[in-house]
Amino acid sequence: MGSLSLRSIRKSFGPVDVLNGVDLEVRDGEFVVFVGPSGCGKSTLLRIIAGLDEQTSGDVRIDGRLMNNVSPAKRGIAMVFQSYALYPHLSVARNMGLALQQEGVAAAEITRRVERTAGLLHLEPLLARRPAELSGGQRQRVAIGRAIVREPSLFLFDEPLSNLDASLRVGTRIELARLHRQLGATMVYVTHDQIEAMTLADKIVVLNGGVVQQVGRPLELYRSPANLFVAGFIGSPMMNFIRGEHAARLGADTIGVRPEHLQVDADGPWSGIISHAEHLGPDTMLYIDDAQLGLLTVRTLGDCASQVGDRVTLSPRADRVYRFDREGRSIG
């Protein structure tokens, strides 16, 4: 119940190719996150899975059933939209029950399922209200509730947290992870926020330019990125890339070191001048400038005694230096 299989999905809008052959297998119960910069095709891919857009070519299978030309309502899916897309004229309870009503489920059963879902999401006191009378976070929970009530085999989320403020976003993220454990359903989640991707996903799909760059577990992507794009996209602050002589010495076109894998070290091989420092409390970001190395970000634990303008020497952790070839692919 709830596996998803995509076979060479292509999508063009006129002359513009948005998706260039996407293949993907999602096992039952997995939480998969599509992540990538805006315009990478992740939302289009989700809409194709939902049946809201039609792929130019390729096959979508849900639970092994071919879904091409199957209407969205018959795919056994439920979707949560970025703007929540609640029906403004219906109460929370009716918003959640409309799909069941349309399927012809008995009224008593609808009430039972709506109430159970409301319990799950702490929506009981809000059931009689209309969307306009709810806060953003509450609307979000109603939108999720509307999806859960249908008991779909596959949940689709289209950037569901991007309209929430920062603190609510963290809370809802944890809530979603809890729901996934509780329901055990397959979830496909689109976001441009790599923190959401890292914290929620069983499996991350990194997309860029309509092509899947890498598929893997969060730490897999962090530890062994397949190419320059994934290396730069996963991890915050971004990985430092160094080209030229320093890279050539290691037999690569480009080398990459994450800020947390650089140390301020009295006898390190690299040196530069601190151009800016950000004191965040638990750690400090140092921006170090050097003519040859370019601008490097270094993450040091705790507070740092060095001042802007100081020259410091750096050493990278030897086992955490990534090498990339001319095409940007990772080397060994």
Place this chain on the structure above:
Amino acid sequence: MAQVEKLAADLPLLPAAMVGAEALARARRWHILVFLAPALLVYTVIMILPLIDTLRLALFRRVDGVPMFVGLDNFNILFFDPRWSGHFWSALGNNLYFFAFHMLLQNPIGVALAALLSVPRLRGQAFYRTVFFLPTMLSFVIVGFSWKVILSPLWGVAPTLLGAIGLKSWFHPWLGQEATALTTLALISVWQYVGIPMMLIYAALLGIPAEVTEAAELDGVTGLAQFWKIKLPLILPTIGICSILTFVGNFNAFDLIYTVQGALAGPNFSTDILGTFLFRTFFGNQLQLGDPNMGAAIATMMFLIILLGVSLYLFGIQRRMRRYQF
């Protein structure tokens, strides 16, 4: 004690300061009046004063060329004097029929056309939109005259066209028969003005976010069910606006009937509505002499009917209706 004295000594300063502040506030308020003045002046001169003067005129009667105050006697004549009341009640009845016809035909057709126009991937959308809206932009003189010619039993194209498909026997001089004239005029008016509700509702339909209809698609609410359950409730406020515009328009109507049937609103006053009745009474027509006082009484009644209708809508319906934020 010394403190109290000190306070007392300070006190006179306070009102002085307040006067200063008040003067400042008053000086600040002046600009509001200055900015309001042009609109207020124009509106007063061309709308409010004539309205008040009409109400005043309705309370007088000219006896031997001298205005004489008669109170509400003109209304008494209008409602109960058989020479007047027959025309008045018949015009009011015709007007109500005219309005009901528009509500039952014009607005539903407007909604239907708007719903069809907003179907995504409809080809020639701009063309249909323009075609449906075109009659609204035409002058009522052109519309009235065209239809009069089209439906004429002597040189109209209607009998010829019906003849071409073998239905010549269906043709009747619809505008010339008491039983059908008003309905025919109402149909012409619907044809002309259906573009207005269509455009307003079309805009309202386009205002419904795509994600809401997509959510409905996913919930299995598609096609007609989607229209009835999702879209219609969301455009109800706009339909309300269309209704009130229709009401005001219909009870002020005059032009189309005057163009097609003349001021006598024939045949035998069967298309007489309040507008034409007012026109004949106020300005006179053929053997009837103009009577500004009785005309003002009719105009006052029209004003009161529209005021009543609009108030009922604003306080009875509009208040209960929700405008939705998306």
